[in-house]
Amino acid sequence: MGQEPAISLQKVSVRLGGVSILEEVDATVERGSLTALIGPNGAGKTTLLMALLGLVPYTGTIRFGTGKRSNGHPRIGYVPQHLDLDRGAPITVLDLMVMSMQRRPLWFFWQAELKKKAEENLGRVQSAHLIKKPIGKLSGGEFQRVLLALALQQEPDILLLDEPVSGVDMAGELLFCDLLEEIQRQARFTLVMVSHDLSIVTRHADHVICLNRKVQCQGTAPEVLTPDNIQAIYGVHAGIYDHHDPQSHHTPAGDPGRSNDARR
Amino acid sequence: MMPGVEKVYGLLAVLLPWEAMQAGFMQRAFLALLLLAPMCAAMGILVVNFRMAFFSDAISHSAFTGVALGVLFQVDPRLTLIGFGLLVGLAITRMKHHSELSMDTIIGVFFATAIALGIAIISAQKGLTRNLQSFLYGDILTISDSDILWAALLFLVVMGFAAFSYNRLLFVGLSEPMAHAYGVRVKAYEYLFAAVLSLVVLFGIRAVGILLVTALLVVPAAAARNVARNAGGVFWWTLGFALFSSVAGLFTSVRWDSATGATVILFAAACFFLTALYGSFARR
Numbered sequence: 001m002g003q004e005p006a007i008s009l010q011k012v013s014v015r016l017g018g019v020s021i022l023e024e025v026d027a028t029v030e031r032g033s034l035t036a037l038i039g040p041n042g043a044g045k046t047t048l049l050m051a052l053l054g055l056v057p058y059t060g061t062i063r064f065g066t067g068k069r070s071n072g073h074p075r076i077g078y079v080p081q082h083l084d085l086d087r088g089a090p091i092t093v094l095d096l097m098v099m100s101m102q103r104r105p106l107w108f109f110w111q112a113e114l115k116k117k118a119e120e121n122l123g124r125v126q127s128a129h130l131i132k133k134p135i136g137k138l139s140g141g142e143f144q145r146v147l148l149a150l151a152l153q154q155e156p157d158i159l160l161l162d163e164p165v166s167g168v169d170m171a172g173e174l175l176f177c178d179l180l181e182e183i184q185r186q187a188r189f190t191l192v193m194v195s196h197d198l199s200i201v202t203r204h205a206d207h208v209i210c211l212n213r214k215v216q217c218q219g220t221a222p223e224v225l226t227p228d229n230i231q232a233i234y235g236v237h238a239g240i241y242d243h244h245d246p247q248s249h250h251t252p253a254g255d256p257g258r259s260n261d262a263r264r
Numbered sequence: 265m266m267p268g269v270e271k272v273y274g275l276l277a278v279l280l281p282w283e284a285m286q287a288g289f290m291q292r293a294f295l296a297l298l299l300l301a302p303m304c305a306a307m308g309i310l311v312v313n314f315r316m317a318f319f320s321d322a323i324s325h326s327a328f329t330g331v332a333l334g335v336l337f338q339v340d341p342r343l344t345l346i347g348f349g350l351l352v353g354l355a356i357t358r359m360k361h362h363s364e365l366s367m368d369t370i371i372g373v374f375f376a377t378a379i380a381l382g383i384a385i386i387s388a389q390k391g392l393t394r395n396l397q398s399f400l401y402g403d404i405l406t407i408s409d410s411d412i413l414w415a416a417l418l419f420l421v422v423m424g425f426a427a428f429s430y431n432r433l434l435f436v437g438l439s440e441p442m443a444h445a446y447g448v449r450v451k452a453y454e455y456l457f458a459a460v461l462s463l464v465v466l467f468g469i470r471a472v473g474i475l476l477v478t479a480l481l482v483v484p485a486a487a488a489r490n491v492a493r494n495a496g497g498v499f500w501w502t503l504g505f506a507l508f509s510s511v512a513g514l515f516t517s518v519r520w521d522s523a524t525g526a527t528v529i530l531f532a533a534a535c536f537f538l539t540a541l542y543g544s545f546a547r548r
Contacts, residue, residue, distance in 0.1 A: 017364060053445050078445035083438060088489060089313060091434065095495040098431075100446045105430035107499035134493075147442075154446060 004065040006031040006074070006158055006190035007052065012060035014047050021047045023214045024060070029158075029207070031065055034184060034191045036205035036221075038198065040234055043212045045194040046081065049160050052192070053078060067157035077156030079147045081163040081194070087136035093146050094118055094131045097153060121149040125179055141172025145179070152183065159184075161193040165200065173197070177204055198225055269409050284518055292412055293404045293524065297510035299415045300471055300480075305502040306426035307464050308485035310457065313437040318368055319356060319458075320478040322375040323465045326352040327474055329382030330466075331399055336385055345399075346466050352378055353462035357455055402473030402525035404514070411470065418467055425460050429453055434495060472525030480525075483532040484509065490539035505535045 007029040014022040022044040029035045037045045050056040053076065067074025091099075095106055097118035102111055122128045125145040130138065138146060144164050151159055164180075165173040177200050184191055195201050201208055201221055208224040210216040210233055217224050273291040284290055311320055330348035334341030352374055359370045386396065398406070435443040436450050444450050468477040488501035513528030520527070 050441065053441060055441055055444055076445055078442055080439055080442055083442075085438070086313065086315070090489055090492040090494055090498045091438075092494045095434075096438070099435050099495065100431075100443075100448075102431060103428070105427050105496075105499070106434070106494075107430065107496040108427065110496075160445075 004031065005029060006033070006065045007192070008061075008063045010061040010063075012048075012051060012058050012062060014044070014051055014056055014058045016047070016056065020213065022051070022058070022211075025211070025215055027209050027215055027218060029190060029192055031190055032188050033206040034181075034193065034204055035207040035209060036201040037192065037194045037209050037211055038196070038201060038224075038233070039211035039216070045211055046162055048211065049078070049162055049192070049194065052076070052158075052160060064158070074157035075154055077151030077154050077159040077189075079144070079151050079159070079161045079164055081166060083143075083147075085136055085143075089134075089136060091135050092131070093122065093127075093133055093135060093138070096135055096146065097121065097131075097150060100150065101153065117153060118149075121153045122146070124152060124183060125149045126175070139172075141168040141176065144168060144172075144176055148176070148180065148183075152187070155187075156189050158190045158192065161191065163194050163196060165195070165197060173200070180204070198230070201225065269412055284515065289405050289407075290514075290518065292407050292409070293514055294511070295412055296404055296407045296415055296471060297514055297528070298507070299412075299419045300468060301506035301510045302503055303419060303422040303464050304468060304480045305484060305499065305506040306423060306430070307461050308481035308506070309488070309498055309502055310430075310433050310437070311461065311481050312485040312489065313434060314457075316461070317478055317482050318371050318375075319353075320461065320465050320481055322356065322371045322378070323349050323353050323462045324469055324474045324477045325375060326378040326382075327399060327466055327469050328396065329378045329385070331396060332382045332385040332389070336389060345469075346463070348378075349466045350459060350462045353458040354455060357458040361451065361454075398473075399469055400473050400475060401523050402469065402471050402476065404471045404524045407470060415467060418463060422460055422464055425456065429456070430499075433457060472528060473523075476525050476529050479529045479532065480506075483529065483536050487532065487536040487539045490536070490543040505532060509535060 005028045007027075009025050009027045012022060012025040013020070025048065037048060039045055047056060051058045052062060064074045094115065098110060098114050099106060101114050101117070104111070119128055119131060122131055125148050127142065127145045127149060130142055130146060133142075135143065135146070148161075148164070161180075165176055168176065180191070181204055193205070202225055205221050207218065208221050209218040210224055210229065212233065216233060217229060272295060273288065276291045276294060277286055280294075285294065311317060326349050327345045330345035331341040333339075333348060334344035337344070356371055356374050359365075359374075360367055363370060432443070432448045432453055435446065435448055436453055440450050465477050465481070468480050471477075472480050484505035485498070485502045487505045488498045492498035492501045509528050509531035512531045514524055516522070516531070517524040517527035
């Protein structure tokens with residue numbers, strides 16, 4: 001591991017359809033860190049991930065540190081927030097895991113080693129038992145774990161997660177985050193996670209970037225997630241309640257981003 | 265003139281020793297459907313996955329205008345049909361990438377424009393309506409040897425494309441940003457898919473006509489969904505239903521003297537409803 005950051009952004013701006021979504025974002029994501037992107041709805045968090053993936057045009061500079069690919073570029077894994085799934089599609093978890101790796105069509109023999117690899121990666125997220133299940137029949141938590149296994153299968157240098165636990169119950173959320181932390185510790189990739197859940201951010205993130213079109217503040221979780229900052233960012237007064245810690249005495253923040261939604 | 269094709273016909277006459285199969289037009293029709301069914305199966309699954317039945321309809325209806333343009337400019341209508349159909353398919357795909365309108369709105373606009381242009385030309389040209397009859401309902405029984413050779417060439421292109429890109433296109437159908445992140449060149453695949461699908465639709469018109477070509481793509485794939493358990497199985501089921509409906513439809517239409525295209529689709533629809541019934545019992 002060198003000193004070179006995994007990602008550095010300089011004056012990154014995005015305008016879509018004449019509307020400014022991101023303005024001059026300057027940020028650095030350290031290699032091997034877990035960086036959380038927080039901010040209210042419409043703050044440009046997902047757009048920033050899209051810019052990192054090269055899916056939206058931007059001005060400014062995004063520089064990536066060297067990665068595992070032969071040309072030195074990093075491999076980027078991505079777990080989307082929500083898939084508009086065709087629930088009736090006859091695609092099993094194994095199909096999903098193999099289709100991204102195998103060129104030969106799924107209707108014409110399988111490469112045995114890819115099936116084994118899929119099984120291993122599903123095992124890493126405690127989902128090996130789901131391998132034959134159609135993806136349309138998975139619960140929200142199961143599907144997020146399968147998408148995580150899919151991303152891990154690419155052996156990413158950088159993993160981008162867009163609200164990985166939205167729509168997942170609390171038990172599933174805790175399982176997902178603990179798994180993620182454990183896997184990241186082993187595989188040592190850089191993780192960038194958009195999250196509304198500030199208790200997860202507090203517990204897991206090394207670095208927090210608070211976004212509302214511009215970078216509002218960044219630093220460690222205790223530095224950023226002060227009641228005053230949360231008030232300024234989300235417009236609600238709240239502290240952080242740690243789901244893991246029953247002794248936590250703060251007022252439950254619940255989910256400031258979502259509570260904003262609910263009021264609209 | 266075309267000894268390769270003649271040998272295939274001879275083989276068909278021996279393998280299927282029924283009286284109906286001894287006629288040249290039946291051998292050609294049989295061969296054309298045998299080539300068309302796998303192409304429709306491979307592309308139909310993806311049409312259903314991408315929810316692109318309306319796109320397919322727009323291409324097939326643009327053929328109407330393609331033919332009219334051919335007659336107007338005194339060019340072989342089969343060429344203008346393909347040219348115009350491809351143009352519409354690629355234009356819709358391009359607009360999808362450069363507009364914030366939803367896909368069905370974009371298709372609706374192109375669909376309407378193409379049809380309006382076609383009707384305007386046809387209404388101004390007397391005697392054109394008769395030419396269009398065979399395109400509306402399809403006319404597989406009058407297919408020529410050269411059509412068969414073109415179909416064989418198209419078969420190689422389509423099946424090659426399907427084998428090469430099936431997994432990637434399934435992935436794009438699940439999530440474009442995710443597919444992009446995994447190194448799939450999403451835009452290139454979408455344009456290629458639109459172009460190849462347009463060609464299949466335009467050839468399918470020859471068999472079942474403008475009105476029913478989308479059904480030839482969608483119905484066998486939809487029936488397969490009722491029974492298939494995975495992404496590989498759905499291809500073989502679709503292929504099976506497409507081949508069965510094509511062959512059964514051809515023979516039945518000759519016996520009943522009904523339109524071949526419509527009879528083929530009726531068999532495919534029967535496959536769909538029977539498998540849907542089976543599916544509803546199996547889920548209980």
